[in-house]
Structures are given as C-alpha cells and as structure tokens.
Amino acid sequence: MPRLERIEYKPISVRKLFLDIKNLSELMIDLAYSAALFNDKELAEDVLELESRVDTLTYLLEMEIMIAARDVEDAEKLAGVSKVASAADKISDAAADIAAIVTKKIGIHPIVSEGFEKVEERLIRAKVNEDSILVNKQIGELDLAARMGVDVIAIRRNKDWIIDPEDTTQIESGAILIARGASAGIREFKELVEGKLRKLEG
Amino acid sequence: MPRRHQEKFEEIVERFVELKDTSELMMDLAYSSLLLNSKELAEDVQELEEHVDKLHTDFELLVLSCGFKLEEAKGLLGLIRLGVVTEKIADAAAEIAEVVLRGIEPHRVLKLVIEEAEETVTYVQVAEDSLITNKTLRSARIPEETGMWILAIRRRGKYIRPRPHTTIESGDVLIASGYAKGEEDLKKLASP
Numbered sequence: 424m425p426r427l428e429r430i431e432y433k434p435i436s437v438r439k440l441f442l443d444i445k446n447l448s449e450l451m452i453d454l455a456y457s458a459a460l461f462n463d464k465e466l467a468e469d470v471l472e473l474e475s476r477v478d479t480l481t482y483l484l485e486m487e488i489m490i491a492a493r494d495v496e497d498a499e500k501l502a503g504v505s506k507v508a509s510a511a512d513k514i515s516d517a518a519a520d521i522a523a524i525v526t527k528k529i530g531i532h533p534i535v536s537e538g539f540e541k542v543e544e545r546l547i548r549a550k551v552n553e554d555s556i557l558v559n560k561q562i563g564e565l566d567l568a569a570r571m572g573v574d575v576i577a578i579r580r581n582k583d584w585i586i587d588p589e590d591t592t593q594i595e596s597g598a599i600l601i602a603r604g605a606s607a608g609i610r611e612f613k614e615l616v617e618g619k620l621r622k623l624e625g
Numbered sequence: 626m627p628r629r630h631q632e633k634f635e636e637i638v639e640r641f642v643e644l645k646d647t648s649e650l651m652m653d654l655a656y657s658s659l660l661l662n663s664k665e666l667a668e669d670v671q672e673l674e675e676h677v678d679k680l681h682t683d684f685e686l687l688v689l690s691c692g693f694k695l696e697e698a699k700g701l702l703g704l705i706r707l708g709v710v711t712e713k714i715a716d717a718a719a720e721i722a723e724v725v726l727r728g729i730e731p732h733r734v735l736k737l738v739i740e741e742a743e744e745t746v747t748y749v750q751v752a753e754d755s756l757i758t759n760k761t762l763r764s765a766r767i768p769e770e771t772g773m774w775i776l777a778i779r780r781r782g783k784y785i786r787p788r789p790h791t792t793i794e795s796g797d798v799l800i801a802s803g804y805a806k807g808e809e810d811l812k813k814l815a816s817p
Contacts, residue, residue, distance in 0.1 A: 442738045449652070452714065456645070459707060500732040503724040507659065507735060513717040514652070517710045524703045531707070532700025534631070538638035 430482045437491060437504065440484040444508050446586045447477050448515040450577055454601065455521035457546035460536045466548050466601075467525035469579070474519035481512040546576075546601060547609050552618030553596040563590025570623065571608035577601040633691050640684045641704060641711075647677050648711040650777055650786040651718035657776055657802055658725045660739040661746045666800075670722035673784060677715040684708050746802045747773070752816035753795040763789040771810035773803035 451473050458466035488505050492498045524531065551558060557565065567573040578585040578592065579599040585592060594600070600616055602609060614620035651673050658666035685708060688701055724731060751758055757765040768774055778785040779798040785791060793799075801811055 438734050438737055441734060445656075445738060452649070452652075456707075459703065499729050503727075503729060504732045504734055506724050507721050510655075510717040510720040513720070514714055517713040517717070520710050520713070521707060524706055529703045529706065530700060531703035532634070532697065534634045535638055535641075535700065535704055538635060539642070 428479075430479055432486050433483060435483060435487065437484065437487050437501075440480055440487060441504060441508055444477055444480050444484065444511045444515075447473055447480075447584070448511040448518070450584075450586050451477070451515050451518035452521075453546060453576065453603070455518035459521050459524045459531055460539050461545070462525060462530060462536075463548065464525055466546070467522040469548070470518050470522035471526065473584070474515050474522075477512055477515040481508055484508050540606060544603050545606050545609050546603050547613050548599060548601050549613045549616040551594055551596050551598045551600060551616050554618040555594075555596070555616055556618075556621055556623065557594045557615055558596045560594050561590060562588055562592050562594065565623070567602075567612065571604065571611050573602050573604035573608045573612045575600055575602045630691075630693070630697070637684070637688055637691070637701075637704065640680070640687060641708065644677065644680050644684055644708060644711045646786040647673060647680065647784065648714040648718070650784055651677070651715050652721075653776055653786075654800075655718040655721035656739050657746060658722050659731045659735050661802070662725060662731055663746055664725060666746060667722035667725035669784075669800075670718055671726070674715050674719040676784075677712060681708055681712045746776070746800065747808045747811060748779075749799050749801070749812050749815040751793055751795055751797045751799060755795070755815050755817060757793050757814060758795045760793055761789065762787055762791050762793065765793055767799075767801070767811065767814070768803075771801075771803065771814060772807035773801040773811045776800045776802055 451470050454466050454473075455470045457463065458470060485505060485508075488501045492501050523529075562575055567575065575588055576586070577600075578588050578594075579601070580595060580597075602612055604612065611620065615623070651670050654666050654673070655670045657663070658670060685705065688705055688708075691701075693701060757767065762775065775787045777800045778787055778791065778793070779800065780794065780796070799811070799815060803811075
C-alpha cells in the first residue's frame with residue numbers, strides 16, 4: 424500500500440484550484456502520450472508525480488467547495504464544479520495509466536512509434552545546462568515558433584510547474600523545459616537547451 | 626518483419642490515432658459546452674462518447690485478430706492499454722458535458738477558468754466557392770481573419786480534430802468559438 428499523506432485544509436480559491444487541476448490534467452495527457460510513444464522514462468515519472476499533485480488539489484477543491492456553499496442555489500452550482508473537477512482528475516488518472524506503460528516496462532512496439540512520428544508533433548524534455556546560450560533569456564525574445572517551429576509548453580523548476588509560460592518568463596539554468604514541435608526543430612532546440620549547440624540559426 | 630505485418634501495424638496505428646484524436650476533441654468540446662452553456666455541444670460530446678465506444682471495440686478486435694507472435698504481442702499490449710485510456714478520457718469528457726445537460730447554468734468559476742471572455746459558438750458550412758475551400762487550416766488563417774477559433778470539423782458525420790495541415794473541404798461544417806462579432810465574418814468567409 425502506498426503511504427497517503429494527510430491533506431490539510433489551506434485557503435486557496437476555488438478558481439485557482441480548478442484552474443490548476445484543469446491545466447495540469449491537460450498537460451499530463453500530452454506528456455503521457457509522448458512518454459509512452461517514445462519510451463521516455465523521465466517524462467513518465469513527471470506524469471506520475473503530477474498525478475499525485477492533482478489528487479491533492481482535487482481534495483483541497485472539495486473542501487473549499489463545501490465551505491463555499493451557503494444555500495441551495497450555491498450547492499446546485501458548486502456540485503457542477505465538483506463534478507467537472509472530478510472528471511479532470513479522472514483525466515489525470517488516465518494520463519498516469521499511460522505513463523505506467525513506460526514505468527512498468529510494457530512498452531509500445533517501435534513500428535507504432537514510427538507511425539506516430541509521421542502524424543504527431545513530438546514533445547521533448549530537456550534540462551537547461553548552465554552553459555546554454557538560452558540561460559537568462561526570456562522565452563519571447565527567442566522567437567522559437569518562427570525560427571524552428573518549437574513551442575515551450577511547460578517549465579519545471581524543482582517542484583514547481585509553469586504551464587504555458589508567458590513571453591516574459593525567463594529560462595533559468597537547471598530548469599526543465601518541455602517543448603512541442605516538428606522533429607527537426609525539436610532536436611535542434613534540445614541541443615540548444617543542453618548547451619551542445621551554441622548558436623541560434625535563422 | 627513480413628510485409629503483411631507492416632500493413633497491419635499501419636492500420637492499427639491509424640485506428641489508434643482516430644481514437645486518440647476523438648477523445649481529445651471531446652475534451653475540448655466538453656469544456657466549450659460548459660463555457661457556453663451549450664446543450665448542442667454537450668449532446669455532440671455524448672454522441673461522440675458512443676462513437677468512441679465503437680471505435681475502441683473495433684480497434685481491440687483488429688489488434689486481437691492479427692495473430693502476432695509473443696515478442697510482437699508485447700509491443701501491442703501497450704497499445705491496447707492506450708486504447709483503454711482513450712476511452713477513459715472520453716468518459717470523463719462525457720461527464721463534463723453532463724453537467725450542462727442537467728440544465729443548471731454552470732457556476733461562473735467554471736466559465737472564468739475556461740475562458741475570461743463572453744464567447745459564442747457557431748456552426749458554419751463551407752460552400753464550394755468559399756475562399757477557404759481546399760485550403761489547409763494554416764493557410765486559411767481563420768483566427769487572424771475572423772477572430773474565431775475552430776474547435777472541430779464535422780465531415781460526413783465524422784468529427785475531425787483541427788490540425789494546421791487539415792484541408793478544409795466544401796460541405797464541411799466548422800464548429801468555431803469566438804466573440805459574437807467574429808461570427809458574421811466567419812459566415813461570410815465560409816459561405817459567401
């Protein structure tokens with residue numbers, strides 16, 4: 424049995440909690456498919472970690488909803504919020520099921536991955552090397568979409584996740600970037616992040 | 626690997642991509658149905674959920690009927706599990722849509738989170754003489770021209786998830802959301 428932590432009430436708004444649950448569950452689906460199709464163990468582990476984060480957030484949201492309901496009308500509407508959050512939680516569970524294909528070493532036939540590469544954009548996960556030319560740059564100034572068809576969809580700094588970073592978000596050394604794009608661009612981007620490529624083309 | 630197997634694999638991948646795309650499209654539509662309190666969209670989600678059940682069964686039967694050897698079968702087990710997951714996602718999307726179908730106006734928090742603005746959803750059919758017929762979504766530049774965002778394309782009873790390389794065909798029904806004033810522009814663009 425996994426050890427379950429006690430979840431203590433913290434005052435966080437329903438809106439903030441629901442926003443995080445929705446965003447995380449959607450990010451997790453993308454990460455999980457990519458982990459499974461390209462047999463990426465690190466991505467799979469990120470997904471499993473996020474899954475327990477979403478569990479905690481959903482729990483906190485339930486508490487917050489109970490406190491927020493003042494009358495019948497509130498209860499009717501908030502029940503809908505609870506229902507939608509629990510559906511998003513199920514989506515995050517589904518993502519964890521996908522990640523388990525990798526962590527349990529079941530794997531997916533390489534021909535399937537090849538077939539997928541033709542139709543799907545690929546996701547990569549790369550850690551920012553201290554020597555990378557991207558360190559301390561803002562995402563917007565790199566013009567990644569125009570240069571190499573790459574979009575940074577999330578940044579992980581230790582335990583914190585930034586989803587859909589703003590143009591002004593800074594790339595810090597040691598952060599983990601998750602980016603999406605066509606395969607050539609994504610390879611070039613990974614080399615830039617890891618400090619193996621020292622020049623921005625185009 | 627024998628050629629016959631290669632073809633089987635390609636077919637399996639193709640079916641799986643359809644399953645995956647449909648389940649993700651359902652998530653988009655389900656959240657949009659909440660945002661817009663649209664029963665029409667919510668019913669589309671419910672309908673798609675039944676469609677996914679069928680796709681999923683067909684997909685599993687296809688995999689099972691291939692008669693692969695043990696080593697190959699192992700790689701396929703992962704794919705079968707992925708299939709199960711797409712169905713779970715579809716079910717979750719259907720649950721989101723149910724909130725709308727129960728008839729209580731969704732809580733404002735849901736709307737705030739899904740989108741800050743007051744938006745509308747619209748269905749337009751693409752005419753043969755439209756400027757966007759036979760163009761890819763990327764080159765049609767619909768969001769730039771109209772401010773409307775394409776959620777899905779309905780083509781001959783099937784739903785297609787919009788991708789930049791998807792070609793718009795005459796007769797397609799575009800399901801789009803955006804500000805009310807973009808609706809007219811989109812209608813003009815699609816059926817002049």
